[in-house]
Amino acid sequence: MTTNTITVNYVDIIKREIYVANVTFNTKIIKVEKISDKVDPKLDFCTPGLVDAHVHIESSMLTPQWFARMVLPHGTVAVVCDPHEIANVMGEKGVRFMMKDAAKAPLHFAFTIPSCVPATPFETNGAVFGPEQIERLMPDGVGLAEMMNYPGLLANDPKVMAEIEIAKKAGKPIDGHIPGIVDERLAQYVAAGVSTDHESFTLEEAQAKIRQGMKILIREGSAARNLNALAPLFKTDVDNIMACTDDAHPDDIRDRGHIDKFFRRAMSDGINIFDIFKVLTLNPIEHYKLNVGRLQVGDSADFVVLSDLGNFKVRTSYIRGEAVYDEYSGSVIRLTRTGKVNNFIERTFTDDDFKVIAPAANPTLRVIGLVPDQIVSESLDWTPSVAEGEEVVSSVEEDIVKIAVVNRYAFAPVVNGFIRGTGLKNGAIASSIAHDSHNVVIIGRDAASMRLVAETMFQIKGGICVLGKGVRVRRLKLPVAGLMTVSPWDIVATEYQRLINAAKTKCGVTLPSPFMTMAFMSLLVIPSLKIGDKGLFDVDKFQMTSLFK
Numbered sequence: 231m232t233t234n235t236i237t238v239n240y241v242d243i244i245k246r247e248i249y250v251a252n253v254t255f256n257t258k259i260i261k262v263e264k265i266s267d268k269v270d271p272k273l274d275f276c277t278p279g280l281v282d283a284h285v286h287i288e289s290s291m292l293t294p295q296w297f298a299r300m301v302l303p304h305g306t307v308a309v310v311c312d313p314h315e316i317a318n319v320m321g322e323k324g325v326r327f328m329m330k331d332a333a334k335a336p337l338h339f340a341f342t343i344p345s346c347v348p349a350t351p352f353e354t355n356g357a358v359f360g361p362e363q364i365e366r367l368m369p370d371g372v373g374l375a376e377m378m379n380y381p382g383l384l385a386n387d388p389k390v391m392a393e394i395e396i397a398k399k400a401g402k403p404i405d406g407h408i409p410g411i412v413d414e415r416l417a418q419y420v421a422a423g424v425s426t427d428h429e430s431f432t433l434e435e436a437q438a439k440i441r442q443g444m445k446i447l448i449r450e451g452s453a454a455r456n457l458n459a460l461a462p463l464f465k466t467d468v469d470n471i472m473a474c475t476d477d478a479h480p481d482d483i484r485d486r487g488h489i490d491k492f493f494r495r496a497m498s499d500g501i502n503i504f505d506i507f508k509v510l511t512l513n514p515i516e517h518y519k520l521n522v523g524r525l526q527v528g529d530s531a532d533f534v535v536l537s538d539l540g541n542f543k544v545r546t547s548y549i550r551g552e553a554v555y556d557e558y559s560g561s562v563i564r565l566t567r568t569g570k571v572n573n574f575i576e577r578t579f580t581d582d583d584f585k586v587i588a589p590a591a592n593p594t595l596r597v598i599g600l601v602p603d604q605i606v607s608e609s610l611d612w613t614p615s616v617a618e619g620e621e622v623v624s625s626v627e628e629d630i631v632k633i634a635v636v637n638r639y640a641f642a643p644v645v646n647g648f649i650r651g652t653g654l655k656n657g658a659i660a661s662s663i664a665h666d667s668h669n670v671v672i673i674g675r676d677a678a679s680m681r682l683v684a685e686t687m688f689q690i691k692g693g694i695c696v697l698g699k700g701v702r703v704r705r706l707k708l709p710v711a712g713l714m715t716v717s718p719w720d721i722v723a724t725e726y727q728r729l730i731n732a733a734k735t736k737c738g739v740t741l742p743s744p745f746m747t748m749a750f751m752s753l754l755v756i757p758s759l760k761i762g763d764k765g766l767f768d769v770d771k772f773q774m775t776s777l778f779k
Contacts, residue, residue: 238276279307288315289477298337304488308338321357342375355667376407412438453746480723584677600651605750609759653740662692662712698736
């Protein structure tokens with residue numbers, strides 16, 4: 231590779247200085263020659279790139295190559311990926327698929343190895359994945375992915391403890407996932423070796439976890455947005471925090487940014503710029519021992535050139551010294567062919583599959599209550615006026631409609647429930663992105679609409695569907711594990727936004743990110759009431775519960 235030299239305002243995040251310098255590089259930073267101690271307003275700024283400390287690539291609906299092409303314009307040079315989603319669908323084969331595709335892109339992809347597949351024993355997923363698979367994959371990973379089965383850890387479950395020991399033996403960190411718990415259980419969780427958590431949604435919770443010795447990954451995704459609540463940590467705990475998106479859809483990254491949105495928010499809050507880079511670059515590099523450059527001599531030449539430092543406006547992005555994005559040509563990385571893997575049975579449905587029959591007159595039901603901008607939910611009581619043996623139908627007036635989960639791996643009865651807070655008034659929406667086992671989740675007003683979108687989902691072998699009033703089923707196919715597509719990210723973002731608009735205008739949905747929110751209603755490790763392919767689940771008690779009280 232040729233050697234290049236650029237004259238820039240050099241941002242040294244180690245010495246915490248900014249000065250004019252000639253930066254010479256090929257695949258590595260060769261030399262930094264100071265020219266002036268003063269910043270030259272006519273010159274661009276050269277800074278290290280940003281790191282997403284925890285992300286599920288699959289939630290972008292893009293394969294790793296297309297994900298790289300999407301985030302490079304935002305100054306991201308590395309991501310710590312948890313391929314937990316495809317592991318639930320395809321097992322070790324799916325994780326290898328992600329690693330192989332990621333190796334074709336210039337972005338630094340680091341993988342943590344999934345720990346909870348399935349997330350709980352109370353749902354059906356598509357693969358067996360445990361200590362045997364983790365031990366084979368750990369040499370290619372940077373740590374053990376989020377330990378969601380905290381009840382298993384607290385009970386010293388042999389499988390869980392075996393997975394933790396594999397990571398400890400390899401000298402690699404263990405990511406956590408313990409929402410809302412700050413009592414003595416947290417101390418036991420940390421004592422087992424878990425070092426991070428990205429599920430804090432209040433400042434008090436995050437501070438309690440930091441006091442126990444955890445690193446907090448501040449999450450700002452498409453459905454779970456915790457930056458507003460946790461932003462004060464930039465002023466008090468800069469050594470103990472990182473930034474992540476966790477789950478973000480392509481239209482959200484296009485419109486709001488990637489890790490660069492954290493940078494702009496911190497700048498607007500008056501945070502010292504070197505503290506910002508510590509959080510967004512240094513901390514994840516050091517915690518996960520990433521081979522990612524910090525713009526120091528001898529480092530890999532991973533950096534960005536900015537025309538506007540305060541707004542992190544990227545002019546050019548470099549990975550290993552190669553210009554992989556510039557503002558005039560866009561992303562200039564070369565894409566190679568991506569294979570397809572999937573796991574979907576064939577099945578058909580009747581309207582009766584999506585009907586709930588009252589076992590007695592005016593029964594009381596457990597209803598999932600949505601919490602705005604969060605993936606946690608409430609457990610609500612609802613007593614509809616209905617005769618024994620009649621169908622319990624949606625109550626649009628009370629904003630209570632039906633939700634169903636359909637097993638996509640094996641023939642099993644459809645599980646039906648009710649949910650409040652979607653705003654849906656007619657039709658149905660459906661998705662095969664349904665954390666974490668990725669069965670098909672459907673929200674609809676009536677059984678007929680839910681049947682139609684279910685049939686479409688199984689015909690296309692995964693994707694997202696919308697059936698609104700007076701229109702045909704609209705769909706976005708996701709042929710890779712029912713989670714991702716090989717289409718360009720901008721096309722996917724546009725089509726996905728059209729589906730969101732259809733859900734809002736044709737179905738009446740009021741949620742900002744309806745499909746992402748819906749996907750988390752089947753995540754049985756996030757409080758309080760969720761629904762899986764085997765029934766309703768009380769997360770607080772960590773046990774199955776009944777629809778009728």
